[in-house]
Amino acid sequence: MKKILGFLLLIMLAACSEKGAVEKLKMNYPSVKKEIEQMSTEVQNKMAAPDFLPFQPKDVQLTYAAEPAGDPKGDILHTEFIYGNEKGSVLHVTTFLNKKATFNDEGEKKTTKLKDGTEVVIEAESSEVMAIRWRKDDVYYGMMLMGSEFKMEDLLKSANSMDY
Template identity: 50%
Template sequence: MKRILIILFIFLLSACNDNAAVEELKEDYPEIKEVAEQFPESVQEKLAAPTVLPFEPKNVSLTYAGDMPGNPKRDILHTEFIYGDGVGVNLHVTTYHNKNTTWSSDEKTMKTVKLKDGTEALIEGDAINVKQIRWKKDGTYYSIMLIKAPKVEKEYTIDDVVRTANSMEY
């Protein structure tokens, strides 16, 4: 009985440490799991994904910028989950892993919005076809950008992007 309790306790501990949104993506999209498992553990621990999207995704991919697999140094600058609706709307959720990441110097002129946890996010883009916010949390930078083709009639707002940011699982 003790052994079962210990195994259950270890299982619960490991489940609490996993990011459910990322784990679900890995389960639903084997190609995401394949890419994610090539990353160093420090990068895998920082992968973040939302649970609320402004549309129903038809496809999801995980991309990255940095050294190619097999390079022992494995510097990953950023990782990006890209959600597509299949008809002209994409949502890019980017996590910047490089410790030297900085934002542009025009931050003082940018509008901001508060996320539900009190984090201040900069509104980097609020055009008809591109909505983008970016923020820093616990020393890591994040960005969400929604891009829609001009032919897509549905209108999206910064609020749609903020709702997505508020659902992020870090």
């Protein structure tokens, strides 16, 4: 009996560890789960979140822009996970779902690459705010990290851990 229980526990732990970052957010934050489950399956399948965070969040929220405004079944333009802690650190992770989304790339932009070779545009890099954006599989993503204790490497580590 103990062997069977041990085997079942091992299977359950393995199953939990394989859940994606968005699924983990749904399990740990009921308000996020409620918002996600109101959206279409197509939108849910495109949502992405990082597995690595540069700080331990106290709270996570999900916001979105839709047409008509506030309608989770409408045309979702973008979704945004907002991770925050009590020390003022904030990480925004945005998925732009509108197929017409484009970015103004006029002028020279500083770029880098993710570990999979995806080119990343650095939007901001200061002592308080770092922001990047990139395109993967015809979907645009953006990340912004606020907090004086962080470096661009912290933001890129989160971007590299994205669970698409």
